[in-house]
Amino acid sequence: MSEPATARRGKKATMTHKMWRLGTVLALAAGSLLAVAVHGSALPPGAPKLGMVCTPGTVSGATHIFNLETKTGYIETPDGNSVFMWSYDDPGVDAGHFQSPGPVLCATQGQTIVVNLTNHLTEATSLVFPGQQAITTSGGAADGLLAREAAASGGTVSYTFTAGNPGTYLYESGSDVAKQVEMGLYGALIIRPSAGANLAYGATSQFDPSREYLMLLADMDPFLHHAIETGTTYDFNSRDNRYFTINGRSFPDTIQDNGSGLLPNQPYGALVRIQPNNPTTNALPALIRMVNAGVDNHPFHPHGNHTTQIAQDGRQLTSPGGAPAFTEHFGETIGAGATEDFLLRWDDTDHWDPGTNPLPVPPPNYRDVTFKDANTWYSGSPYLGYKGTLPAGTTSQNICGEWYFPWHSHALNEFTNFDEGFGGMGTLLRVDPPGGCFTTAFSTAIVGGVLKSGSVSALAVGGTDANYYQVNPRTTTRPTATTAGQGTITVASAAGFPTSGSYYIRIDNEVMQVTGGQGTTTWTVTRGQLGTAPPVSHAAGATVTALANDWYGSFSGVKAGSTNLKVTYQGKNCANTTGTTCTALTTNLPQQTVKICDWTIAGATGCSSATSAGWVILPAPPTQPQAVGSDNDPATPGPDLSSTWTLPGSGSHYIGTGTYNGQVRVLIHTERWTAPSPTAFSTWGNLLALTYDAP
Numbered sequence: 001m002s003e004p005a006t007a008r009r010g011k012k013a014t015m016t017h018k019m020w021r022l023g024t025v026l027a028l029a030a031g032s033l034l035a036v037a038v039h040g041s042a043l044p045p046g047a048p049k050l051g052m053v054c055t056p057g058t059v060s061g062a063t064h065i066f067n068l069e070t071k072t073g074y075i076e077t078p079d080g081n082s083v084f085m086w087s088y089d090d091p092g093v094d095a096g097h098f099q100s101p102g103p104v105l106c107a108t109q110g111q112t113i114v115v116n117l118t119n120h121l122t123e124a125t126s127l128v129f130p131g132q133q134a135i136t137t138s139g140g141a142a143d144g145l146l147a148r149e150a151a152a153s154g155g156t157v158s159y160t161f162t163a164g165n166p167g168t169y170l171y172e173s174g175s176d177v178a179k180q181v182e183m184g185l186y187g188a189l190i191i192r193p194s195a196g197a198n199l200a201y202g203a204t205s206q207f208d209p210s211r212e213y214l215m216l217l218a219d220m221d222p223f224l225h226h227a228i229e230t231g232t233t234y235d236f237n238s239r240d241n242r243y244f245t246i247n248g249r250s251f252p253d254t255i256q257d258n259g260s261g262l263l264p265n266q267p268y269g270a271l272v273r274i275q276p277n278n279p280t281t282n283a284l285p286a287l288i289r290m291v292n293a294g295v296d297n298h299p300f301h302p303h304g305n306h307t308t309q310i311a312q313d314g315r316q317l318t319s320p321g322g323a324p325a326f327t328e329h330f331g332e333t334i335g336a337g338a339t340e341d342f343l344l345r346w347d348d349t350d351h352w353d354p355g356t357n358p359l360p361v362p363p364p365n366y367r368d369v370t371f372k373d374a375n376t377w378y379s380g381s382p383y384l385g386y387k388g389t390l391p392a393g394t395t396s397q398n399i400c401g402e403w404y405f406p407w408h409s410h411a412l413n414e415f416t417n418f419d420e421g422f423g424g425m426g427t428l429l430r431v432d433p434p435g436g437c438f439t440t441a442f443s444t445a446i447v448g449g450v451l452k453s454g455s456v457s458a459l460a461v462g463g464t465d466a467n468y469y470q471v472n473p474r475t476t477t478r479p480t481a482t483t484a485g486q487g488t489i490t491v492a493s494a495a496g497f498p499t500s501g502s503y504y505i506r507i508d509n510e511v512m513q514v515t516g517g518q519g520t521t522t523w524t525v526t527r528g529q530l531g532t533a534p535p536v537s538h539a540a541g542a543t544v545t546a547l548a549n550d551w552y553g554s555f556s557g558v559k560a561g562s563t564n565l566k567v568t569y570q571g572k573n574c575a576n577t578t579g580t581t582c583t584a585l586t587t588n589l590p591q592q593t594v595k596i597c598d599w600t601i602a603g604a605t606g607c608s609s610a611t612s613a614g615w616v617i618l619p620a621p622p623t624q625p626q627a628v629g630s631d632n633d634p635a636t637p638g639p640d641l642s643s644t645w646t647l648p649g650s651g652s653h654y655i656g657t658g659t660y661n662g663q664v665r666v667l668i669h670t671e672r673w674t675a676p677s678p679t680a681f682s683t684w685g686n687l688l689a690l691t692y693d694a695p
């Protein structure tokens with residue numbers, strides 16, 4: 001049939017909706033990172049935000065039972081249209097919420113799989129399981145062309161088979177397949193080997209179970225769906241697919257989380273997320289299971305990367321001798337009805353680093369770069385894990401310098417939404433920095449002491465450079481002389497000294513403890529502390545030196561919901577408070593305590609001064625307090641010491657909200673109060689960094 005006038009109007013509406021819709025999706029892409037699983041999402045409880053989601057079914061002994069029902073519903077496309085669909089849902093998940101595609105059925109090799117089908121369509125339907133053998137049926141109506149059918153409007157049928165070869169399979173309608181499969185009656189069947197759920201096939205196909213991804217491809221002609229919905233005729237010879245989906249969504253909807261509230265009937269996302277391979281901390285590859293439920297072949301490729309094909313149609317690729325015959329691919333065509341499995345390992349081959357291994361050519365000035373629609377996934381820096389400067393007015397969706405690669409059908413007519421690109425059969429490969437997001441401090445504040453030299457930028461770039469952020473204990477003077485019996489002294493200025501709590505100062509060779517008047521210029525003192533000279537007189541103009549310094553670094557842009565926060569501080573302490581060369585401290589090492597702001601204790605004021613209540617001492621390792629960062633090796637004065645602390649819990653206490661949204665604050669407290677020679681020192685910070693898993 002010819003394209004009806006209503007459809008042409010619909011297409012114009014599509015174009016006007018497009019920009020609004022894309023902007024909303026991109027804005028909400030960031031917003032959804034804040035959200036936890038959305039109710040009414042057609043997902044089982046506890047489903048992960050990324051990766052393949054299996055529907056649980058019921059396991060009874062060696063039998064795994066799945067209940068499926070056919071229903072009608074609608075999916076949304078990124079251009080603002082909606083498409084009438086048929087699909088399967090699991091009545092035991094989210095009360096049988098309509099979903100497209102059908103639930104992912106996962107079972108273990110050797111289990112008896114029972115699939116009970118209830119048909120709510122107005123025509124008979126059936127299920128076939130390509131690649132499975134000896135399927136028996138019970139109940140049902142007549143035998144269809146390929147399988148026993150469930151009658152229209154409430155009929156049931158059960159299919160039983162033994163999960164055979166492990167692998168990735170399709171399940172789909174066996175009745176009037178040109179129409180019913182096109183309408184959406186398909187889903188994925190996963191059979192895991194009995195040897196272990198972390199294997200795709202044999203022992204050489206081990207993967208990281210937290211990085212198991214499904215890409216179920218399909219294509220559709222919305223005019224067929226419209227004809228079915230309205231009961232009008234459709235000529236299959238005129239089929240012209242205009243929507244192309246991965247896991248039931250078209251790009252950019254594919255990169256939304258599983259269960260996104262934007263797509264209540266399309267619960268499965270398709271973003272693939274990975275970190276660089278590391279032989280000790282991240283050795284296992286991701287597994288990508290690809291299934292083509294459509295009628296067209298789809299040439300698929302990730303930009304800038306290779307994948308390793310390990311299987312075809314549920315069979316591991318094996319040489320005649322029996323050894324694995326895995327092959328590397330830049331692109332690979334997934335045939336109609338076929339499945340293919342790939343391992344994906346991401347190697348940081350070049351190790352480009354702005355400090356230690358910079359690119360051999362400078363990147364273009366950001367003023368010379370333009371970004372389409374002023375919206376980008378680029379961080380502004382070419383280095384993995386770093387953010388840079390973007391032109392004014394450009395919005396970046398980048399969290400912490402992670403990289404994004406398109407991954408799409410290279411039949412570019414399929415990389416569209418109703419002929420408008422890019423969209424359709426595409427998703428992104430997201431490469432996070434090793435260990436997660438990495439960020440360095442963006443600002444510093446001294447809450448006890450005085451800046452000797454340097455700026456916040458000295459705390460960046462890997463800790464391998466010669467730039468330091470140097471803080472001295474505060475000094476002031478005594479405007480008047482001190483007598484031996486004096487218990488109250490005046491100082492020229494209290495700025496930079498603690499405003500509460502007791503602390504030590506030194507005048508000449510005597511240490512005094514300040515116990516009152518903190519924050520004013522009149523202090524109550526206890527004389528002759530820490531084994532120093534008993535109370536003596538000090539001349540007018542004598543120098544008053546604090547025996548501690550406190551400064552904090554702030555991180556910004558840490559998304560709420562980030563987890564697994566780790567703080568790294570690297571630096572040293574030096575005996576000299578002037579000069580540019582560090583004089584080693586060999587005795588009475590300063591005691592250094594690194595603390596983090598818990599914003600839930602007292603809000604922003606809880607971390608405003610050195611002694612505020614919100615500072616929480618970082619947990620082991622290393623044990624605190626101790627001489628972190630001090631130079632304890634006189635043979636080679638001046639080496640930096642580094643420590644990394646892993647924060648307990650979700651990290652939510654440490655990420656600010658409101659005015660301090662996304663801010664994480666770390667305090668470096670250093671004191672040299674230890675008898676018998678508690679003299680001045682300076683603290684030299686070289687790196688203050690935060691790593692975390694972004695949501």
Ligand SMILES: [Cu+2]
Nearest residue numbers: 303406408410
């Ligand atoms: Cu491409």
